[in-house]
Amino acid sequence: MMGRPILSRVDSEEVLVRARGLVKAYSTEPVVKGIDFDVRRGECVGFLGPNGAGKTTTINMICCFVSVGGGELEVFGQRVNGDARDIKRRLGVVSQENNLDPDLTVLKNLLVYGRYFGLPREHRLRRAEELLEFVQLEEKRDSHIRTLSGGMRRRLTLARALISNPELLILDEPSTGLDPQARHVVWQKLRALKRAGVTMLLTTHYMEEAAQLCDRVLIMDEGRIIARGTPQGLIEEHIGAEVVELYSTDPSHSDAMALLQGAADHVERAGDEVFGFFRRSESARALLPVLAEHHVVHRRATLEDVFLRLTGRELRE
Ligand SMILES: Nc1ncnc2c1ncn2[C@@H]1O[C@H](COP(=O)(O)OP(=O)(O)O)[C@@H](O)[C@H]1O
Ligand SMILES: [Mg+2]
Incomplete structure:
Protein backbone atom coordinates (compact mmCIF):
# COMPACT_ATOMS: atom_id res chain seq x y z
CA MET A 1 0.00 0.00 0.00
CA GLY A 229 9.65 26.41 16.23
CA THR A 230 11.07 22.99 15.52
CA PRO A 231 10.83 20.59 18.47
CA GLN A 232 14.63 20.55 18.89
CA GLY A 233 14.88 24.32 18.42
CA LEU A 234 12.31 24.91 21.16
CA ILE A 235 14.09 22.54 23.52
CA GLU A 236 17.41 24.30 23.00
CA GLU A 237 15.86 27.75 23.26
CA HIS A 238 13.77 27.23 26.38
CA ILE A 239 15.38 24.38 28.32
CA GLY A 240 18.87 23.45 27.20
CA ALA A 241 20.46 20.03 27.03
CA GLU A 242 19.74 17.93 30.10
CA VAL A 243 17.59 17.61 33.18
CA VAL A 244 18.25 16.19 36.63
CA GLU A 245 15.17 15.27 38.66
CA LEU A 246 15.31 14.86 42.38
CA TYR A 247 12.52 13.50 44.60
CA SER A 248 12.63 15.41 47.82
CA THR A 249 10.25 13.76 50.28
CA ASP A 250 13.19 12.93 52.52
CA PRO A 251 14.40 15.98 54.49
CA SER A 252 17.99 14.71 54.25
CA HIS A 253 17.79 15.69 50.59
CA SER A 254 18.10 19.36 51.38
CA ASP A 255 21.87 19.28 50.81
CA ALA A 256 21.32 17.62 47.42
CA MET A 257 18.78 20.27 46.58
CA ALA A 258 21.19 22.99 47.57
CA LEU A 259 23.75 21.41 45.24
CA LEU A 260 21.28 21.42 42.40
CA GLN A 261 20.39 25.04 43.11
CA GLY A 262 24.03 25.96 42.83
CA ALA A 263 24.87 24.01 39.71
CA ALA A 264 21.81 24.11 37.44
CA ASP A 265 20.97 26.98 35.11
CA HIS A 266 17.38 26.87 36.29
CA VAL A 267 15.66 25.03 39.13
CA GLU A 268 11.97 24.35 39.46
CA ARG A 269 10.02 22.72 42.27
CA ALA A 270 6.70 20.94 41.83
CA GLY A 271 5.29 19.10 44.83
CA ASP A 272 7.94 16.63 45.95
CA GLU A 273 9.95 16.98 42.74
CA VAL A 274 12.85 19.26 42.01
CA PHE A 275 14.02 19.77 38.46
CA GLY A 276 17.44 21.08 37.58
CA PHE A 277 17.81 22.26 33.97
CA PHE A 278 21.23 22.39 32.37
CA ARG A 279 22.22 24.24 29.21
CA ARG A 280 25.35 22.10 28.88
CA SER A 281 25.49 18.33 29.35
CA GLU A 282 28.88 18.54 31.07
CA SER A 283 27.53 20.56 34.00
CA ALA A 284 24.79 17.99 34.62
CA ARG A 285 27.22 15.08 34.42
CA ALA A 286 29.67 16.72 36.84
CA LEU A 287 26.95 16.80 39.46
CA LEU A 288 25.91 13.16 39.19
CA PRO A 289 28.63 11.52 41.32
CA VAL A 290 27.79 13.97 44.12
CA LEU A 291 24.10 13.07 43.88
CA ALA A 292 24.76 9.34 43.52
CA GLU A 293 23.25 8.32 46.86
CA HIS A 294 19.99 10.17 46.17
CA HIS A 295 17.04 9.13 44.06
CA VAL A 296 17.96 11.02 40.94
CA VAL A 297 16.83 10.80 37.33
CA HIS A 298 19.18 12.15 34.70
CA ARG A 299 17.80 12.57 31.18
CA ARG A 300 17.85 14.66 28.03
CA ALA A 301 15.61 17.72 27.91
CA THR A 302 12.33 17.10 26.06
CA LEU A 303 9.49 18.97 24.44
CA GLU A 304 7.45 18.16 27.56
CA ASP A 305 9.88 20.28 29.59
CA VAL A 306 9.29 23.15 27.16
CA PHE A 307 5.53 22.70 27.35
CA LEU A 308 5.47 22.71 31.15
CA ARG A 309 7.90 25.62 31.39
CA LEU A 310 5.79 27.76 29.08
CA THR A 311 2.29 26.76 30.16
CA GLY A 312 2.96 26.06 33.84
CA ARG A 313 2.31 23.05 36.02
CA GLU A 314 -1.11 23.98 37.36
CA LEU A 315 -3.98 21.72 36.37
CA ARG A 316 -6.26 22.93 33.56
CA GLU A 317 -9.59 21.24 33.94
N1 LIG B 1 -19.19 25.31 20.96
C1 LIG B 1 -18.69 26.03 21.97
N2 LIG B 1 -19.45 26.94 22.63
C2 LIG B 1 -18.96 27.69 23.64
N3 LIG B 1 -17.69 27.59 24.08
C3 LIG B 1 -16.87 26.71 23.49
C4 LIG B 1 -17.33 25.88 22.40
N4 LIG B 1 -16.30 25.10 22.00
C5 LIG B 1 -15.26 25.42 22.81
N5 LIG B 1 -15.61 26.38 23.69
C6 LIG B 1 -14.70 27.00 24.68
O1 LIG B 1 -13.62 27.57 23.98
C7 LIG B 1 -12.40 27.39 24.67
C8 LIG B 1 -11.41 26.70 23.75
O2 LIG B 1 -11.84 25.37 23.52
P1 LIG B 1 -11.17 24.41 22.48
O3 LIG B 1 -10.95 25.12 21.21
O4 LIG B 1 -11.97 23.17 22.46
O5 LIG B 1 -9.75 24.17 23.18
P2 LIG B 1 -8.73 22.95 23.05
O6 LIG B 1 -9.07 22.15 21.86
O7 LIG B 1 -7.39 23.62 22.98
O8 LIG B 1 -8.88 22.18 24.34
C9 LIG B 1 -12.72 26.60 25.93
O9 LIG B 1 -12.83 27.50 26.99
C10 LIG B 1 -14.06 25.97 25.61
O10 LIG B 1 -14.81 25.78 26.76
MG1 LIG C 1 -9.54 20.15 21.63
Whole structure:
Protein backbone atom coordinates (compact mmCIF):
# COMPACT_ATOMS: atom_id res chain seq x y z
CA MET A 1 0.00 0.00 0.00
CA MET A 2 2.68 2.47 1.00
CA GLY A 3 4.58 1.83 -2.21
CA ARG A 4 2.12 4.12 -3.88
CA PRO A 5 1.63 7.57 -2.41
CA ILE A 6 -1.54 7.75 -0.37
CA LEU A 7 -1.98 11.39 -1.10
CA SER A 8 -0.70 13.45 -3.97
CA ARG A 9 2.78 14.68 -3.12
CA VAL A 10 3.93 18.04 -4.36
CA ASP A 11 7.19 19.53 -3.14
CA SER A 12 6.71 23.24 -2.97
CA GLU A 13 6.48 26.09 -0.56
CA GLU A 14 2.82 26.41 -1.35
CA VAL A 15 0.89 27.68 1.66
CA LEU A 16 -2.19 25.54 2.29
CA VAL A 17 -3.39 27.33 5.41
CA ARG A 18 -2.71 30.96 6.17
CA ALA A 19 -4.05 32.64 9.31
CA ARG A 20 -3.50 36.28 10.23
CA GLY A 21 -4.97 37.85 13.35
CA LEU A 22 -7.42 34.96 13.51
CA VAL A 23 -10.05 35.43 16.21
CA LYS A 24 -13.01 33.45 17.51
CA ALA A 25 -15.50 34.05 20.31
CA TYR A 26 -18.48 31.83 21.11
CA SER A 27 -19.90 34.41 23.50
CA THR A 28 -18.40 37.78 24.38
CA GLU A 29 -15.09 36.35 25.60
CA PRO A 30 -12.76 35.37 22.72
CA VAL A 31 -11.17 31.90 22.90
CA VAL A 32 -8.85 32.43 19.92
CA LYS A 33 -7.25 35.85 20.30
CA GLY A 34 -5.51 36.87 17.11
CA ILE A 35 -3.17 34.12 15.94
CA ASP A 36 -0.87 34.01 12.89
CA PHE A 37 0.42 30.83 11.31
CA ASP A 38 0.99 29.08 7.97
CA VAL A 39 0.89 25.42 7.01
CA ARG A 40 2.93 24.67 3.87
CA ARG A 41 2.46 21.75 1.56
CA GLY A 42 4.43 18.69 2.67
CA GLU A 43 5.01 19.68 6.28
CA CYS A 44 3.62 18.36 9.51
CA VAL A 45 2.61 21.08 11.96
CA GLY A 46 1.61 20.35 15.56
CA PHE A 47 -0.65 22.46 17.74
CA LEU A 48 0.15 21.89 21.39
CA GLY A 49 -1.54 23.45 24.38
CA PRO A 50 -3.42 22.74 27.60
CA ASN A 51 -7.15 21.99 27.49
CA GLY A 52 -9.11 25.06 26.52
CA ALA A 53 -6.19 26.68 24.68
CA GLY A 54 -8.27 27.02 21.50
CA LYS A 55 -6.74 24.24 19.38
CA THR A 56 -10.02 22.57 18.39
CA THR A 57 -11.67 25.92 17.75
CA THR A 58 -8.83 26.84 15.38
CA ILE A 59 -9.10 23.50 13.62
CA ASN A 60 -12.88 23.82 13.38
CA MET A 61 -12.50 27.16 11.62
CA ILE A 62 -10.05 25.63 9.11
CA CYS A 63 -12.49 22.77 8.51
CA CYS A 64 -15.36 25.25 8.07
CA PHE A 65 -17.24 23.61 10.96
CA VAL A 66 -17.54 26.95 12.78
CA SER A 67 -17.48 30.46 11.35
CA VAL A 68 -14.38 32.65 11.45
CA GLY A 69 -14.81 35.28 14.16
CA GLY A 70 -12.34 37.82 12.80
CA GLY A 71 -9.00 38.29 11.10
CA GLU A 72 -8.01 36.38 7.99
CA LEU A 73 -8.10 32.67 7.28
CA GLU A 74 -7.28 31.16 3.89
CA VAL A 75 -7.34 27.46 3.13
CA PHE A 76 -6.04 26.35 -0.28
CA GLY A 77 -5.80 30.02 -1.17
CA GLN A 78 -9.50 30.62 -0.57
CA ARG A 79 -11.06 32.80 2.10
CA VAL A 80 -12.91 30.72 4.65
CA ASN A 81 -16.53 31.88 4.81
CA GLY A 82 -19.45 31.42 2.54
CA ASP A 83 -19.12 28.47 0.17
CA ALA A 84 -16.99 25.91 1.98
CA ARG A 85 -17.60 22.98 -0.37
CA ASP A 86 -14.32 23.18 -2.28
CA ILE A 87 -12.27 23.48 0.91
CA LYS A 88 -14.11 20.61 2.58
CA ARG A 89 -13.69 18.41 -0.46
CA ARG A 90 -9.90 18.81 -0.33
CA LEU A 91 -9.54 18.19 3.44
CA GLY A 92 -9.30 14.96 5.41
CA VAL A 93 -10.42 15.31 9.01
CA VAL A 94 -10.00 13.10 12.07
CA SER A 95 -12.10 14.90 14.69
CA GLN A 96 -11.49 14.83 18.42
CA GLU A 97 -14.72 12.85 18.90
CA ASN A 98 -15.25 9.54 17.16
CA ASN A 99 -18.08 10.12 14.72
CA LEU A 100 -18.32 6.87 12.79
CA ASP A 101 -21.77 5.68 11.78
CA PRO A 102 -22.69 3.02 14.39
CA ASP A 103 -25.33 1.47 12.11
CA LEU A 104 -22.89 0.64 9.32
CA THR A 105 -20.13 -1.91 8.94
CA VAL A 106 -16.48 -0.93 8.72
CA LEU A 107 -16.42 -1.09 4.92
CA LYS A 108 -19.77 0.68 4.60
CA ASN A 109 -18.53 3.55 6.76
CA LEU A 110 -15.79 4.15 4.19
CA LEU A 111 -18.01 3.71 1.15
CA VAL A 112 -20.78 5.98 2.38
CA TYR A 113 -18.31 8.66 3.40
CA GLY A 114 -16.63 8.44 0.00
CA ARG A 115 -19.97 9.10 -1.68
CA TYR A 116 -19.97 12.55 -0.09
CA PHE A 117 -16.94 13.36 -2.27
CA GLY A 118 -18.68 12.19 -5.42
CA LEU A 119 -16.30 9.27 -5.94
CA PRO A 120 -17.62 6.52 -8.25
CA ARG A 121 -18.47 3.25 -6.49
CA GLU A 122 -15.65 1.23 -8.13
CA HIS A 123 -13.12 3.83 -7.13
CA ARG A 124 -14.47 4.01 -3.57
CA LEU A 125 -14.37 0.25 -3.21
CA ARG A 126 -10.77 -0.03 -4.41
CA ARG A 127 -9.67 2.86 -2.25
CA ALA A 128 -11.54 1.48 0.81
CA GLU A 129 -9.87 -1.93 0.46
CA GLU A 130 -6.43 -0.30 0.18
CA LEU A 131 -7.05 1.86 3.21
CA LEU A 132 -8.37 -1.05 5.31
CA GLU A 133 -5.11 -2.81 4.58
CA PHE A 134 -3.13 0.31 5.48
CA VAL A 135 -4.84 0.63 8.88
CA GLN A 136 -4.79 -3.14 9.45
CA LEU A 137 -8.55 -3.63 9.47
CA GLU A 138 -9.01 -5.92 6.43
CA GLU A 139 -10.36 -8.69 8.65
CA LYS A 140 -12.91 -6.33 10.19
CA ARG A 141 -14.34 -5.12 6.91
CA ASP A 142 -17.80 -6.59 7.60
CA SER A 143 -17.86 -5.97 11.35
CA HIS A 144 -20.12 -3.46 13.04
CA ILE A 145 -18.60 -0.40 14.66
CA ARG A 146 -19.79 -1.38 18.15
CA THR A 147 -17.60 -4.49 18.04
CA LEU A 148 -14.42 -2.48 17.41
CA SER A 149 -11.94 -1.44 20.09
CA GLY A 150 -11.10 2.24 20.59
CA GLY A 151 -7.87 1.82 18.64
CA MET A 152 -9.67 0.17 15.71
CA ARG A 153 -12.24 2.97 15.62
CA ARG A 154 -9.50 5.57 15.53
CA ARG A 155 -7.71 3.74 12.72
CA LEU A 156 -10.96 3.50 10.79
CA THR A 157 -11.55 7.22 11.28
CA LEU A 158 -8.06 7.79 9.87
CA ALA A 159 -8.82 5.57 6.86
CA ARG A 160 -12.10 7.42 6.34
CA ALA A 161 -10.29 10.78 6.37
CA LEU A 162 -7.98 9.47 3.63
CA ILE A 163 -10.70 8.14 1.32
CA SER A 164 -10.73 11.24 -0.86
CA ASN A 165 -6.95 11.63 -1.21
CA PRO A 166 -7.04 14.88 0.76
CA GLU A 167 -4.40 17.52 0.20
CA LEU A 168 -4.33 18.34 3.89
CA LEU A 169 -4.96 15.90 6.71
CA ILE A 170 -6.18 17.42 9.98
CA LEU A 171 -6.03 15.33 13.12
CA ASP A 172 -7.44 16.53 16.44
CA GLU A 173 -5.89 14.45 19.24
CA PRO A 174 -5.63 11.29 17.12
CA SER A 175 -4.01 9.28 19.90
CA THR A 176 -5.89 10.50 22.99
CA GLY A 177 -7.65 7.82 25.02
CA LEU A 178 -5.90 4.87 23.40
CA ASP A 179 -3.93 2.21 25.24
CA PRO A 180 -0.17 2.21 24.58
CA GLN A 181 -0.30 -0.52 21.93
CA ALA A 182 -3.09 1.16 20.00
CA ARG A 183 -1.38 4.52 20.31
CA HIS A 184 1.86 3.19 18.90
CA VAL A 185 0.03 1.68 15.92
CA VAL A 186 -1.58 5.07 15.21
CA TRP A 187 1.86 6.68 15.43
CA GLN A 188 3.26 4.14 12.97
CA LYS A 189 0.50 5.03 10.52
CA LEU A 190 1.07 8.75 10.92
CA ARG A 191 4.81 8.30 10.36
CA ALA A 192 4.07 6.31 7.20
CA LEU A 193 1.84 9.14 5.97
CA LYS A 194 4.54 11.66 6.76
CA ARG A 195 7.09 9.63 4.80
CA ALA A 196 4.64 9.60 1.91
CA GLY A 197 4.72 13.40 1.97
CA VAL A 198 1.25 14.02 3.39
CA THR A 199 0.67 17.53 4.73
CA MET A 200 -0.61 17.26 8.28
CA LEU A 201 -1.91 19.57 10.96
CA LEU A 202 -2.40 17.79 14.26
CA THR A 203 -3.04 18.46 17.91
CA THR A 204 -1.76 16.22 20.63
CA HIS A 205 -1.06 16.02 24.34
CA TYR A 206 1.75 13.54 23.71
CA MET A 207 4.94 15.55 23.43
CA GLU A 208 6.75 12.44 22.25
CA GLU A 209 4.32 12.21 19.32
CA ALA A 210 4.84 15.86 18.44
CA ALA A 211 8.63 15.63 18.72
CA GLN A 212 8.77 12.57 16.45
CA LEU A 213 6.26 13.63 13.88
CA CYS A 214 6.16 17.39 13.60
CA ASP A 215 8.49 19.54 11.54
CA ARG A 216 7.22 22.54 13.47
CA VAL A 217 5.10 23.00 16.56
CA LEU A 218 3.00 25.91 17.77
CA ILE A 219 2.31 26.10 21.49
CA MET A 220 -1.03 27.71 22.30
CA ASP A 221 -2.28 28.91 25.63
CA GLU A 222 -5.49 30.83 26.37
CA GLY A 223 -6.14 31.61 22.73
CA ARG A 224 -2.66 32.80 21.85
CA ILE A 225 0.40 31.23 20.25
CA ILE A 226 3.08 31.60 22.92
CA ALA A 227 5.95 29.77 21.18
CA ARG A 228 6.76 28.22 17.84
CA GLY A 229 9.65 26.41 16.23
CA THR A 230 11.07 22.99 15.52
CA PRO A 231 10.83 20.59 18.47
CA GLN A 232 14.63 20.55 18.89
CA GLY A 233 14.88 24.32 18.42
CA LEU A 234 12.31 24.91 21.16
CA ILE A 235 14.09 22.54 23.52
CA GLU A 236 17.41 24.30 23.00
CA GLU A 237 15.86 27.75 23.26
CA HIS A 238 13.77 27.23 26.38
CA ILE A 239 15.38 24.38 28.32
CA GLY A 240 18.87 23.45 27.20
CA ALA A 241 20.46 20.03 27.03
CA GLU A 242 19.74 17.93 30.10
CA VAL A 243 17.59 17.61 33.18
CA VAL A 244 18.25 16.19 36.63
CA GLU A 245 15.17 15.27 38.66
CA LEU A 246 15.31 14.86 42.38
CA TYR A 247 12.52 13.50 44.60
CA SER A 248 12.63 15.41 47.82
CA THR A 249 10.25 13.76 50.28
CA ASP A 250 13.19 12.93 52.52
CA PRO A 251 14.40 15.98 54.49
CA SER A 252 17.99 14.71 54.25
CA HIS A 253 17.79 15.69 50.59
CA SER A 254 18.10 19.36 51.38
CA ASP A 255 21.87 19.28 50.81
CA ALA A 256 21.32 17.62 47.42
CA MET A 257 18.78 20.27 46.58
CA ALA A 258 21.19 22.99 47.57
CA LEU A 259 23.75 21.41 45.24
CA LEU A 260 21.28 21.42 42.40
CA GLN A 261 20.39 25.04 43.11
CA GLY A 262 24.03 25.96 42.83
CA ALA A 263 24.87 24.01 39.71
CA ALA A 264 21.81 24.11 37.44
CA ASP A 265 20.97 26.98 35.11
CA HIS A 266 17.38 26.87 36.29
CA VAL A 267 15.66 25.03 39.13
CA GLU A 268 11.97 24.35 39.46
CA ARG A 269 10.02 22.72 42.27
CA ALA A 270 6.70 20.94 41.83
CA GLY A 271 5.29 19.10 44.83
CA ASP A 272 7.94 16.63 45.95
CA GLU A 273 9.95 16.98 42.74
CA VAL A 274 12.85 19.26 42.01
CA PHE A 275 14.02 19.77 38.46
CA GLY A 276 17.44 21.08 37.58
CA PHE A 277 17.81 22.26 33.97
CA PHE A 278 21.23 22.39 32.37
CA ARG A 279 22.22 24.24 29.21
CA ARG A 280 25.35 22.10 28.88
CA SER A 281 25.49 18.33 29.35
CA GLU A 282 28.88 18.54 31.07
CA SER A 283 27.53 20.56 34.00
CA ALA A 284 24.79 17.99 34.62
CA ARG A 285 27.22 15.08 34.42
CA ALA A 286 29.67 16.72 36.84
CA LEU A 287 26.95 16.80 39.46
CA LEU A 288 25.91 13.16 39.19
CA PRO A 289 28.63 11.52 41.32
CA VAL A 290 27.79 13.97 44.12
CA LEU A 291 24.10 13.07 43.88
CA ALA A 292 24.76 9.34 43.52
CA GLU A 293 23.25 8.32 46.86
CA HIS A 294 19.99 10.17 46.17
CA HIS A 295 17.04 9.13 44.06
CA VAL A 296 17.96 11.02 40.94
CA VAL A 297 16.83 10.80 37.33
CA HIS A 298 19.18 12.15 34.70
CA ARG A 299 17.80 12.57 31.18
CA ARG A 300 17.85 14.66 28.03
CA ALA A 301 15.61 17.72 27.91
CA THR A 302 12.33 17.10 26.06
CA LEU A 303 9.49 18.97 24.44
CA GLU A 304 7.45 18.16 27.56
CA ASP A 305 9.88 20.28 29.59
CA VAL A 306 9.29 23.15 27.16
CA PHE A 307 5.53 22.70 27.35
CA LEU A 308 5.47 22.71 31.15
CA ARG A 309 7.90 25.62 31.39
CA LEU A 310 5.79 27.76 29.08
CA THR A 311 2.29 26.76 30.16
CA GLY A 312 2.96 26.06 33.84
CA ARG A 313 2.31 23.05 36.02
CA GLU A 314 -1.11 23.98 37.36
CA LEU A 315 -3.98 21.72 36.37
CA ARG A 316 -6.26 22.93 33.56
CA GLU A 317 -9.59 21.24 33.94
N1 LIG B 1 -19.19 25.31 20.96
C1 LIG B 1 -18.69 26.03 21.97
N2 LIG B 1 -19.45 26.94 22.63
C2 LIG B 1 -18.96 27.69 23.64
N3 LIG B 1 -17.69 27.59 24.08
C3 LIG B 1 -16.87 26.71 23.49
C4 LIG B 1 -17.33 25.88 22.40
N4 LIG B 1 -16.30 25.10 22.00
C5 LIG B 1 -15.26 25.42 22.81
N5 LIG B 1 -15.61 26.38 23.69
C6 LIG B 1 -14.70 27.00 24.68
O1 LIG B 1 -13.62 27.57 23.98
C7 LIG B 1 -12.40 27.39 24.67
C8 LIG B 1 -11.41 26.70 23.75
O2 LIG B 1 -11.84 25.37 23.52
P1 LIG B 1 -11.17 24.41 22.48
O3 LIG B 1 -10.95 25.12 21.21
O4 LIG B 1 -11.97 23.17 22.46
O5 LIG B 1 -9.75 24.17 23.18
P2 LIG B 1 -8.73 22.95 23.05
O6 LIG B 1 -9.07 22.15 21.86
O7 LIG B 1 -7.39 23.62 22.98
O8 LIG B 1 -8.88 22.18 24.34
C9 LIG B 1 -12.72 26.60 25.93
O9 LIG B 1 -12.83 27.50 26.99
C10 LIG B 1 -14.06 25.97 25.61
O10 LIG B 1 -14.81 25.78 26.76
MG1 LIG C 1 -9.54 20.15 21.63
